[in-house]
Amino acid sequence: MLVKQISVFLENRSGRLHEVSEVLKEAGINIRALSLADTSDFGILRLIVDKPDKAQQVLKSSGLTISQTDVLAVEVEDKPGGLAQILGICDSGGINVEYMYAFVEKSGQNAVVIFRAENPQGAIALFQKNGIHLLSEEQVYSL
Amino acid sequence: MIWNEKYECMERKDLEALQSKRLRGVVETVCNKVPFYQNRFLETGIVPSQITSLESLPQLPFTVKDDLRKNYPFGLLTTDLADIAEIHASSGTTGTVTVVAYNREDVALWAEVMARTLACTGGTSADIVHNAYGYGLFTGGLGIHYGALELGAAVVPISSGGTKRQIKLMQDFGATILTCTPSYALHMAEVISEMGVDPALTSIKIGVFGAEPWSEGMRRELEKTWGIIACDIYGLSEIIGPGVAVECPGKEGLHLWADHFLPEIIDPNTGEVLGEDQDGELVLTTLTKKAMPLIRYRTGDITRITYQPCPHCGRTAPRINKLKGRTDDMLVIRGVNVFPSQVESVLLEIEEAKPHYQLVVTRSKGLDELEIWVEVDEKFFSDEIKKLETLEKKIQSEIESVLALRTKVKLVEPKSIERSMGKAKRVIDKRIM
Numbered sequence A: 001m002l003v004k005q006i007s008v009f010l011e012n013r014s015g016r017l018h019e020v021s022e023v024l025k026e027a028g029i030n031i032r033a034l035s036l037a038d039t040s041d042f043g044i045l046r047l048i049v050d051k052p053d054k055a056q057q058v059l060k061s062s063g064l065t066i067s068q069t070d071v072l073a074v075e076v077e078d079k080p081g082g083l084a085q086i087l088g089i090c091d092s093g094g095i096n097v098e099y100m101y102a103f104v105e106k107s108g109q110n111a112v113v114i115f116r117a118e119n120p121q122g123a124i125a126l127f128q129k130n131g132i133h134l135l136s137e138e139q140v141y142s143l
Numbered sequence B: 001m002i003w004n005e006k007y008e009c010m011e012r013k014d015l016e017a018l019q020s021k022r023l024r025g026v027v028e029t030v031c032n033k034v035p036f037y038q039n040r041f042l043e044t045g046i047v048p049s050q051i052t053s054l055e056s057l058p059q060l061p062f063t064v065k066d067d068l069r070k071n072y073p074f075g076l077l078t079t080d081l082a083d084i085a086e087i088h089a090s091s092g093t094t095g096t097v098t099v100v101a102y103n104r105e106d107v108a109l110w111a112e113v114m115a116r117t118l119a120c121t122g123g124t125s126a127d128i129v130h131n132a133y134g135y136g137l138f139t140g141g142l143g144i145h146y147g148a149l150e151l152g153a154a155v156v157p158i159s160s161g162g163t164k165r166q167i168k169l170m171q172d173f174g175a176t177i178l179t180c181t182p183s184y185a186l187h188m189a190e191v192i193s194e195m196g197v198d199p200a201l202t203s204i205k206i207g208v209f210g211a212e213p214w215s216e217g218m219r220r221e222l223e224k225t226w227g228i229i230a231c232d233i234y235g236l237s238e239i240i241g242p243g244v245a246v247e248c249p250g251k252e253g254l255h256l257w258a259d260h261f262l263p264e265i266i267d268p269n270t271g272e273v274l275g276e277d278q279d280g281e282l283v284l285t286t287l288t289k290k291a292m293p294l295i296r297y298r299t300g301d302i303t304r305i306t307y308q309p310c311p312h313c314g315r316t317a318p319r320i321n322k323l324k325g326r327t328d329d330m331l332v333i334r335g336v337n338v339f340p341s342q343v344e345s346v347l348l349e350i351e352e353a354k355p356h357y358q359l360v361v362t363r364s365k366g367l368d369e370l371e372i373w374v375e376v377d378e379k380f381f382s383d384e385i386k387k388l389e390t391l392e393k394k395i396q397s398e399i400e401s402v403l404a405l406r407t408k409v410k411l412v413e414p415k416s417i418e419r420s421m422g423k424a425k426r427v428i429d430k431r432i433m
Helices: A016-026 A052-061 A083-093 A118-130 A137-141 B014-032 B034-046 B056-057 B065-070 B104-120 B139-151 B162-175 B183-193 B216-226 B340-349 B385-403
Strands: A004-011 A033-036 A042-049 A063-078 A097-104 A108-119 B086-091 B100-103 B128-131 B154-156 B177-180 B206-210 B228-235 B239-246 B254-256 B261-266 B279-284 B298-304 B331-333 B337-338 B352-364 B369-377 B408-410 B427-428
Touching: A004 A016, A004 A108, A004 B183, A016 A052, A016 B239, A033 A108, A042 A052, A042 A063, A042 A137, A042 B385, A052 A063, A052 A108, A063 A083, A063 A118, A063 B427, A083 A097, A083 A108, A108 A118, A108 B337, A118 B239, A137 B254, B014 B056, B014 B177, B014 B279, B034 B056, B034 B128, B056 B261, B065 B261, B065 B298, B086 B104, B086 B139, B086 B177, B100 B104, B104 B139, B128 B162, B139 B183, B139 B206, B154 B162, B177 B183, B183 B206, B183 B216, B206 B216, B216 B228, B228 B254, B239 B340, B261 B331, B331 B369, B337 B340, B340 B352, B340 B385, B369 B385, B385 B408
Parallel strands: B128 B154, B128 B177, B177 B206, B206 B228, B352 B427, B369 B408
Antiparallel strands: A004 A042, A004 A063, A033 A042, A063 A108, A097 A108, B086 B100, B228 B239, B239 B254, B261 B279, B279 B298, B331 B337, B352 B369
């Protein structure tokens, strides 16, 4: 139930993000979701892509600093209170969220929340117990 | 092996007698043949016949780099160009080009001191020297070359650049001594590893690294990575080029060939001569150079000197400490003296950082800020910002504890700091003075 996320270390330098997107374009890699976290000196680009292993390889060979992290993709209903329900479960189950970002599925019915939890296995068990739908790797990459 | 035992292991009183005699000779020569020194001595009221021994040395005026610039190109020569064999020039990165000239005897002297130097690090006639110092106007390449020939070793004049090709030839030829700047040796190791070869498995057994200050931490890194003994070599083109001083494998100071180059340590601010074991600026007088002798040349290099015989190799040639830095590399930030080598030694103690760094100095609202750019090691890259920020803070506090100065540490991408083939550029000073 874990999904591979590619993280890229980026210096705060103009054009750097564009270079990354060019590398992905050349390799025919499609981005499913992304988030950019930044501090005053550097940023971390987090990506969910259709071919994570290939993305890792092409980014690394173009000299970028990469790491692969396992994250959870949680499906929630796209309506008010959808996110609150999920976070309520995390809170009551003692699961700490390192970071998260979300996007809406093409159908428009559901949203997908990407979670990085301190204890991913614990989070999986908790969500499953509460009947929350976790997307598999294949489902996420082919969204 | 000791190349020239008579001079390298001389009793101190014999050395001083020799130095005194040679000093009288060189003072007389410059007074007779170099108008610059004639005038300088007249101005300061020096009569050559008063210079009878080493005690008179502090009476003599200093020579500084600017004197070489003002006498560009041949104003400091004792001879006309017909007698000159070789001419070198500085890169001029810190000002106008400075020129140094050698006659045939000077080139032979250079070969002699460089042969001593290579032998002192453990080199013999059986060695193959992979000489990656730049060949050209820079004295590094040719100085090592002449020394290797004199020693009877084989020299590969590969010069700098074309790192992958260098590595291939180094392996194919079975080179045993690597000579280059320490930063280039580090870069070469990086490239070899990328090619899938462990640098420690190459045939290199001795590294003779110099032309820029480097720390003990950098030495440990180079020795471990390459599986070698890494010796520091010191020299400057104004004096002769490489071959002024070098470490033996005991690595307790650099043996300075004081029968040819007379050392003093002075307070860089007052010019006053300091005693043994006191840090100050190294001043050198060339005792035997013919074409362009220099009197009390201020090297700008900060070190100290000891006359204790070396406990490792038995040489009595005085030893200078591994250089702390140059007076002109030294940054003064909010009243604190900072040498790039101090920052380097901190970084080498931190596992997650690489010893590739740059110091960037800026001034905002009259206050100087020192920013330290450090490459983050790929193995430790985390996608969690707080972990990277913790690393920045850790480096910052380690540096603060060494320098007593608050700096700003900025993590940059691996391999984003320019790799140098020659002297690494460690400082970018953006202050407008």
